[in-house]
Amino acid sequence: MALDEVKIGGMGASRLRVEDNRFIRGKGNYVDDIVLPGMLHMEILRSPVAHARIKSIDVSKAWEVPGVRLVLTGEMMAARNLAWMPTLSYDTQAVLATDKVRFQGQEVAAVIADDPYIARDACSKIVVEYEQLPVIVNPTQSMAPGAPLIRDDKEGQQTNKVFDWEIGDKEATDRAFEQADVVSKLELHYPRSHPSPMETEGSIADYDRATGKLTVFMTTQAPHIIRAAVALVAELPEHMIRVVSPDLGGGFGNKVPVYPGYVISILASILTERPVKWISDKSSNLISTHFARDVYLKGEMALRKDGKILGFRMHTTSDHGAFFSDAQPSKFKIGLLHSAFACYDIPNAHMVAEGFYTNKAPGGVAYRCSFRVTEGMFFQERMVQAAADDLGMDQAEFRRVNFVKDDDFPHRTPFGFLTDSGQYGKCLDVGLEAIDYKNFLKEKEEAAKRGKLLGIGISTMTEPLGAGNSREYDILGIKMFDSAELRVHMSGKAILRTGAKTQGQGHETTWAQIVAHELGIPADDIVVEEGDTDTAPFGMGTYASRSTPVAGAAVAMVSRKIRAKARKIAAHLLEVSEEDIEWELGRFYVRSNQERGVSIQECAMAAYSNVPDGMEPGLENTSYYDPPNLTWPFACYIATVEVDPETGVWDVLKFVAVDDCGVRINPMIVEGQIMGGLTEAYAAAAMQFITFDEAGNCIGSNYMDYLLPTAWETPGFELYEVVTPCPHHPIGAKGIGECATVGGPAAFVNAVLDALKGTGVRNIDMPLLPDRVYEAIKTGKDISGAPPVKVD
Amino acid sequence: MSSLYEEVSTAPASDVPVRRVTININGENRTVDVEPRLLLAHLLRQGLKMTGTHTGCDTTNCGACTVLFDGRPIKSCTMLAVQADGHAVQTVEGLATASELHPIQEGFKAEHGLQCGFCTPGMMLAAKALLEENLNPTEDEVRWALSGNLCRCTGYQNIVKAVLWAAEKMRAQAGQE
Ligand code: FES
Ligand code: FES
Numbered sequence: 001m002a003l004d005e006v007k008i009g010g011m012g013a014s015r016l017r018v019e020d021n022r023f024i025r026g027k028g029n030y031v032d033d034i035v036l037p038g039m040l041h042m043e044i045l046r047s048p049v050a051h052a053r054i055k056s057i058d059v060s061k062a063w064e065v066p067g068v069r070l071v072l073t074g075e076m077m078a079a080r081n082l083a084w085m086p087t088l089s090y091d092t093q094a095v096l097a098t099d100k101v102r103f104q105g106q107e108v109a110a111v112i113a114d115d116p117y118i119a120r121d122a123c124s125k126i127v128v129e130y131e132q133l134p135v136i137v138n139p140t141q142s143m144a145p146g147a148p149l150i151r152d153d154k155e156g157q158q159t160n161k162v163f164d165w166e167i168g169d170k171e172a173t174d175r176a177f178e179q180a181d182v183v184s185k186l187e188l189h190y191p192r193s194h195p196s197p198m199e200t201e202g203s204i205a206d207y208d209r210a211t212g213k214l215t216v217f218m219t220t221q222a223p224h225i226i227r228a229a230v231a232l233v234a235e236l237p238e239h240m241i242r243v244v245s246p247d248l249g250g251g252f253g254n255k256v257p258v259y260p261g262y263v264i265s266i267l268a269s270i271l272t273e274r275p276v277k278w279i280s281d282k283s284s285n286l287i288s289t290h291f292a293r294d295v296y297l298k299g300e301m302a303l304r305k306d307g308k309i310l311g312f313r314m315h316t317t318s319d320h321g322a323f324f325s326d327a328q329p330s331k332f333k334i335g336l337l338h339s340a341f342a343c344y345d346i347p348n349a350h351m352v353a354e355g356f357y358t359n360k361a362p363g364g365v366a367y368r369c370s371f372r373v374t375e376g377m378f379f380q381e382r383m384v385q386a387a388a389d390d391l392g393m394d395q396a397e398f399r400r401v402n403f404v405k406d407d408d409f410p411h412r413t414p415f416g417f418l419t420d421s422g423q424y425g426k427c428l429d430v431g432l433e434a435i436d437y438k439n440f441l442k443e444k445e446e447a448a449k450r451g452k453l454l455g456i457g458i459s460t461m462t463e464p465l466g467a468g469n470s471r472e473y474d475i476l477g478i479k480m481f482d483s484a485e486l487r488v489h490m491s492g493k494a495i496l497r498t499g500a501k502t503q504g505q506g507h508e509t510t511w512a513q514i515v516a517h518e519l520g521i522p523a524d525d526i527v528v529e530e531g532d533t534d535t536a537p538f539g540m541g542t543y544a545s546r547s548t549p550v551a552g553a554a555v556a557m558v559s560r561k562i563r564a565k566a567r568k569i570a571a572h573l574l575e576v577s578e579e580d581i582e583w584e585l586g587r588f589y590v591r592s593n594q595e596r597g598v599s600i601q602e603c604a605m606a607a608y609s610n611v612p613d614g615m616e617p618g619l620e621n622t623s624y625y626d627p628p629n630l631t632w633p634f635a636c637y638i639a640t641v642e643v644d645p646e647t648g649v650w651d652v653l654k655f656v657a658v659d660d661c662g663v664r665i666n667p668m669i670v671e672g673q674i675m676g677g678l679t680e681a682y683a684a685a686a687m688q689f690i691t692f693d694e695a696g697n698c699i700g701s702n703y704m705d706y707l708l709p710t711a712w713e714t715p716g717f718e719l720y721e722v723v724t725p726c727p728h729h730p731i732g733a734k735g736i737g738e739c740a741t742v743g744g745p746a747a748f749v750n751a752v753l754d755a756l757k758g759t760g761v762r763n764i765d766m767p768l769l770p771d772r773v774y775e776a777i778k779t780g781k782d783i784s785g786a787p788p789v790k791v792d
Numbered sequence: 793m794s795s796l797y798e799e800v801s802t803a804p805a806s807d808v809p810v811r812r813v814t815i816n817i818n819g820e821n822r823t824v825d826v827e828p829r830l831l832l833a834h835l836l837r838q839g840l841k842m843t844g845t846h847t848g849c850d851t852t853n854c855g856a857c858t859v860l861f862d863g864r865p866i867k868s869c870t871m872l873a874v875q876a877d878g879h880a881v882q883t884v885e886g887l888a889t890a891s892e893l894h895p896i897q898e899g900f901k902a903e904h905g906l907q908c909g910f911c912t913p914g915m916m917l918a919a920k921a922l923l924e925e926n927l928n929p930t931e932d933e934v935r936w937a938l939s940g941n942l943c944r945c946t947g948y949q950n951i952v953k954a955v956l957w958a959a960e961k962m963r964a965q966a967g968q969e
Contacts, residue, residue, distance in 0.1 A: 016901055023909030024897040026844020026884030030910070033843035117829070198848040198856055198910040198944050249846070249910030250944050282849035504908030504945045672904050672950060679947035703853035703942065711948040712939040 002520075002584035009523030010516040010585075011731065014668035017509040018524075019247075019502075028247045031202045031219050036275040039204065040069055042265055043119035045109040045126050046284060047101035050137075050359040050696020051150070052130035054097055057109060061125035067114040068122045069272050072264060074098035074108070084153075085233045085263055087325030088225070088256075088475055091162075092154070093362060094323070095260040101130070102150055102322035103361050104696050105287035107260040112268045112276055135359045135696040136160065139296065139317045142356040150322060150357045162324045162355035165333035167415050173302075173350040176311030180302035184387040189765045190375045191689040191786050192294035192319070192360075194286050194706065195367040197503070199249020201289055202279035203262045205269035214269070215242045218262055221251040221501050222541025225327075225475060227533045229258045234266055245531035251503035252680075253366040256327045256543050257290050286706060287698045290326075291360070291690060292367030294319040295337075297379040301387050302348075307401040309387070311348030311414075312341060314379070318355045323362035327543070328371050329473040329480070335364075335372030336464050338415040340380040343424055343462040343634065344402040349414035359696045368680055368741040370544040373463045381459040381746030385753070386762065395750075396432055399460055400425055421724045422462055422634045427658045430720050431458070431636040434656040440640055448758075453643040454653075455755025459746035460637075464630040465735025466549025467540075475540065479626070482546070483537035484554035486515065486562055487620035490608045492601030493525040496558075499539010500551035501531045505737060506669045507547065511555050513665050514731060518559030519566075520586025520600050537622050545735030548665065549726075554625035556730040561621040566603040572612035573598050631726045631734035633661040637678070637747040643755040648774025650752050652682070652715035657744075660722040661736035662729065671719050674740045678717050681744020683709050685752075689767050691786040699789050813877035817842075818886030826873045833857040835873040836883060844884035844913045848942070855941030858914035859883050865921040865940075884913035887920070895961040896920055896954070905954030907945035915941050919955045927963050931956070 009015040022028055059071045074096035077083040084092045097108050109126050113119040134148045141147060142160040151157045177183060203218035214236055220226045223243040231238045248255060261278045268276040280289070299314040316334055320326065328335045334353040341349065355364075366372065388398035403424040404411045410420045435456070444454040470479030483499040496511055512526035530536055539551060563583065570588035571578040574596060581588050589597030598606075607619035636658040643650040657674055664670045680688075687707040690700030700706035725732030745766065752768050753761065760780040764772055772783045814823045817840065824839060836845045836859070847869050848856035857869040860882040868881075887894040896916045899905065906912040915938060922929060922937035929937070934955045935948070943951060 017904065019909070020901040020906060023906055023912050024893065024900050024916070025888055026842070026913045028844075028909050030843075030846070032837075032847075035838075035841070117827070196944060198854060198908065198942065199846070200848075248908060249848070250908040252944070282851065282854070504906075506907070668904050672907060672946060675947035675949050676907060676945045677947075680944075702851040703849055704851060708942050708944065710939040710942060711935040711952065714935075714948050716949060717947065 003586040005517060005585055008516050008520065010513055011663070011665050013513060013666065015509055015513060015523060015666055017506050019506060019508045030199055030247045030249055031204060031217050032279045034204055034217050034246065036204060036206055039275040039277055040112050040114060040272060041116040041119050042110055042112045042268055042276050042278040043116060043123045044107050044261055044264065044284065045123045046288060047097065047104060047106040047108050049101060049130055049132060050104045051100070051102060051133040051135045053100050053133060055129040055131050058127040059109060061127070062111055062122040065118060065122040065125060067118040068111060069114070070112040070268055071122070072096060072110045072268060077267065080267065082233065082263060082267055085258060087323060088258070088327040089324045090330065091324035093325050095263045099153060103359050104698055105284065105361055110264045110268065112272060135694070137358055137360065137692045137694065137696055139319050139356040139358065142358050150359060160357045162320050162357055163333045165353040166351065167338050168350035169348060169414070170350045173311045173313055173348040176348040177302040180310055181305040182303040182390055183300055184303060184383070184390040185300045186383045186386045186763065187298035188379065188382060188763055189785055190293045190295045190297065190378055191766055192291050192691070193367065193684060193688050194291050194690055195252035195254035195365065196286065196706070196708065197250030197252055197254055200280040200282055200285040201255065201259055201261060203265045204275055204277045205265040206275040207269040207273065209273055213240050213242065214266065215244065216262065216266060217244045217246060219248055219255050220245045221248070221255045221503060221543050223501060223531055223533050224499060224538050225478065225541060226258060228478060230266065233263055242534045245501050248503040252368045253292065253543050254290055255503070256365060256541070257325055259289060283701045287701045288361050290363035290365035291321070292363065292365050292369065293375055294364070295375045297375060299379065299383055301383055303387055303391060307391060307393050307398050309344060309346045309402050312346060314340065314351040316353045318353065318364060319358050319360065320355050320364050321358055321360040321362040324355065325362045326364035327366065327475055329467060329475065330477065331472060332371070335366065336370055337372040337376035339373050339417055339464045340376030342413045342417055342419055343404060343460060345404045345408065345411070346414060351415070360692060366544055368677060368738040370463060370465050370467065370738060374742045377461045377463060377742050378746050381461060381750065385750045395458055396428060396437065399458065400428060417464060418629055419462055419632045420629060420727050422632060422660060423722055423724050424460065424634055427634055427636040427660055427722050428460060430722060431638045431656055431658045434718060434720055435638045435640060435654060453645055453755040455641050455643065455751045455753065457639045457747045457750025457752070457754055459743045459750060460635070461743045462632045462634045463739065463742055465545040465633060466627060466631045467544050467546050468550065468627055469629060470626045478540065480540050481624050481626040482539040482550035482554050483622065483624045484551060484558045485537045485622040486558045488562060488604045490605055492521060492604040494521055495527045495529060496555065497529045497536045498551045498555060499537050500542045500547040503542065505542070505547060505673065506666070510665045510669060511552070514552060514555045515559050517731065518556055519563055545737040548733050549631040549729060549735045550625060550627055552733060553627060553730050554623045557625055558621050558623035561623060562619060565619060566600060568615065569603045569606050569611060570598050573602065573606055628728045631662065631729060633659065633734040633736055633739055635659050635739045635743040637743050639747040639751040641751040641755060643752060643773060645777050648770035648772065648777065650768065650773060654718070655715055656718045656720065657740060658720040658722060659736065659739060660724050661739065662724060662726040662734035663732035665733060670736055673737050674719055675717055677738060677740025678744050679709060679714050680741045682714060682748060684745045685748035685766055685768055687767050687769065689786060691789060693789045811874050813874055815876045816880040818882055828872065828874050830873045831869055832871040832873045832876050833868040836868060842883055842885050846910055846913060848910060853942065855914045855918065856911055858917045858941060860917055860921060863921065863924065865918045882917070884916060887916065895958040898961070899954040899958035903950050903954040903957050905946065905951040911941060911943040915943065915951055919958065923959055923962060927959055927966065929959060
């Protein structure tokens with residue numbers, strides 16, 4: 001009889017994670033845990049200054065340190081044509097500086113030695129003479145006339161501009177503004193932050209001269225993209241490169257790009273003919289690897305008195321640091337930021353984006369974010385609250401009036417996205433009920449009489465998760481599909497490999513659940529492997545919440561291919577024609593007699609021992625899945641807070657999260673993703689930012705300056721779900737990993753500003769540090785920009 | 793001597809001072825020659841090949857390297873190996889027996905208290921120190937006890953639940969004895 005899907009760990013089961021078995025025993029296998037025979041250790045010398053010409057580098061003293069095997073400088077890299085590398089955004093980035101350093105923390109030299117302590121000793125013996133140049137730390141300085149040219153290495157580059165980009169219908173939008181009763185405006189800064197996974201970046205390059213093969217163990221979320229990049233940079237043929245991404249201690253977008261350290265370790269291994277390990281320390285990681293955000297957004301909204309939004313205009317000025325090395329789909333310069341306002345039915349919109357170079361670390365990476373949507377959605381929900389206030393309308397009602405309605409799907413946004421499903425009104429209702437909206441408004445009024453400041457903040461949004469489809473989305477021209485390969489053994493146990501790469505999301509657990517759902521093979525009988533380019537099918541990796549939408553779909557599709565073949569085998573075993581066969585979970589049976597059937601395991605055995613004439617033996621297949629569209633989850637986050645007017649400290653009273661990510665494969669894991677994401681949202685709203693002083697010194701190079709919330713500060717979250725299956729995904733799932741980080745910050749910030757409503761304060765830029773909130777209350781004025789650097 | 797730490801001391805011995813230390817690690821005495829500047833975390837990871845203890849920062853903030861030092865949680869990235877001479881160190885490798893997980897390990901799995909697993913060993917040891925003093929902690933007490941350990945994945949809520957789960961099981965076990 002059909003199997004009980006929950007019992008076999010299929011879809012919808014909160015199956016406990018199989019990867020935990022090694023992690024709780026301390027038996028994870030992270031890059032730094034790997035030791036290869038004869039392995040050397042590499043340390044990178046970084047620039048202490050943000051902008052300077054290199055006059056000389058003297059490495060002679062470093063060579064004298066016993067145990068040093070190699071010292072590398074930009075000049076030596078240049079001799080091998082490796083001083084620069086291409087970025088994932090069609091720019092170039094210095095591997096080791098030759099001419100200038102362009103940000104504090106830039107890679108200047110590297111020492112390879114017998115152990116990491118010696119490498120570090122030797123690094124400190126390298127003498128670099130710098131001639132300091134004027135430093136640019138924000139786009140305003142960058143665009144000022146006469147600003148020093150940061151990228152004088154690039155032919156034809158006359159200014160510090162990275163790009164100009166525009167989308168939407170300007171004239172139609174202008175007309176909408178002419179018809180508006182009210183025009184609402186908002187300007188804000190989404191501060192620079194760092195994804196900061198607990199594990200830093202690192203690699204072990206192992207070049208074998210005898211075979212010509214290069215193996216690189218590394219912290220990458222996208223091993224196949226890295227292999228392509230290494231092939232390009234190192235001019236090695238692809239089949240001679242094996243990239244292995246073992247267990248990752250988190251990624252959050254920070255482990256997508258190619259970092260100079262990887263490239264240097266590869267060359268070092270080629271030159272020393274020994275494996276070379278490079279593990280970045282946290283300070284280096286925070287100052288030199290990809291940051292996120294750092295966008296100035298301004299916009300206005302054309303409103304009708306009854307609350308209808310007629311159109312909006314947006315302008316973004318983004319700070320890309322010294323090298324444009326975001327990993328963005330090549331068609332879209334500011335990622336998918338233009339998906340902002342997608343959950344609202346707005347007929348007209350226009351957006352202009354400008355990007356600038358500065359003397360800061362390169363980046364703009366998608367930190368738990370589908371290519372810059374975080375900045376867009378934050379602006380959206382701050383703008384929506386400001387507009388509701390300007391209209392004197394209830395903020396929940398204003399959203400409801402403008403939501404795309406359940407039966408208006410598919411819906412085309414003014415910037416061309418096609419949203420395809422959702423129940424926005426229902427999600428909002430669930431959220432309002434959970435927070436007890438009406439009562440809270442009363443409480444708030446009463447508290448105000450006693451001089452207490454209570455506030456409620458709502459954030460509702462749909463966002464595009466799961467890049468591709470391949471028509472529109474590519475990285476460096478590589479189309480954004482994904483893949484899965486399933487091999488069912490004779491016993492009916494199986495191994496599944498995908499082109500994605502888990503970093504804590506639990507693929508080893510959930511992918512097996514999809515196979516269990518499709519084939520009835522118990523999840524415990526399926527091993528999942530990812531991250532080794534020699535064995536995994538080609539895929540684009542895991543970021544932008546794309547694993548479930550794309551690789552997860554491929555897992556379902558490959559399982560269906562296996563089932564199709566098994567059906568033929570079943571017909572052969574049951575001696576009936578294929579048309580007379582029915583499927584129920586785990587077995588095929590003869591339509592006319594349900595008792596007569598064969599299990600999927602029996603089919604697997606027969607695939608190797610008794611196939612029908614003319615059929616190839618074996619039971620394995622591969623699927624490359626190119627999604628027809630992005631997936632569009634929806635979220636409604638509501639926070640209530642109390643602000644202490646005497647200190648500016650704000651406490652979260654309650655937080656409810658309603659997520660509609662379609663069908664949930666493993667509810668426990670989905671909820672884990674949401675809680676993790678909400679914590680990062682709280683971090684952004686409350687404390688987490690990286691800033692720079694005038695000299696370009698990074699303030700935020702360690703966890704004392706760059707604050708991540710601990711268990712003590714982090715509020716509790718209440719989770720709710722609504723399920724609107726994705727219409728085009730084979731199992732109806734949508735992405736979820738980042739929704740909370742994207743939609744969450746606005747809920748906190750809106751709540752604090754709601755509490756401050758009577759004070760005349762319209763905006764406080766994140767993070768809402770107590771002193772900034774206090775100052776806003778006392779002065780009644782907005783607080784803009786990154787918090788000033790305090791010198792004490 | 794049960795193990796000689798070779799990785800770190802391969803530079804010519806002449807100018808590198810070496811100290812011989814004996815540390816009780818997970819119940820077993822280990823004697824090693826170390827450079828005085830060697831951090832305990834590095835001795836564990838590289839010298840003794842016990843890679844369950846992680847290093848997530850270089851400023852004593854993240855707690856990924858937490859081990860129990862004579863029963864107290866300490867950050868092993870901020871202690872020299874020579875300081876541990878004559879003391880007892882417990883690492884994640886010492887939590888489970890061959891046949892049985894420690895209730896804290898079980899709790900982390902049962903309550904989905906980990907995602908990438910990088911902070912997990914340190915979290916579990918910090919939790920163990922708490923539960924050894926207080927088998928009936930409140931949620932706030934758990935949050936406070938873990939506030940020296942950062943997790944970037946979970947949002948802590950499930951970690952707190954995991955510790956409470958373990959506390960309950962340990963209380964039940966204590967009751968039976
Ligand atoms: S490694 Fe971060 S506190 Fe020790
Ligand atoms: S589980 Fe990844 S840092 Fe805690």
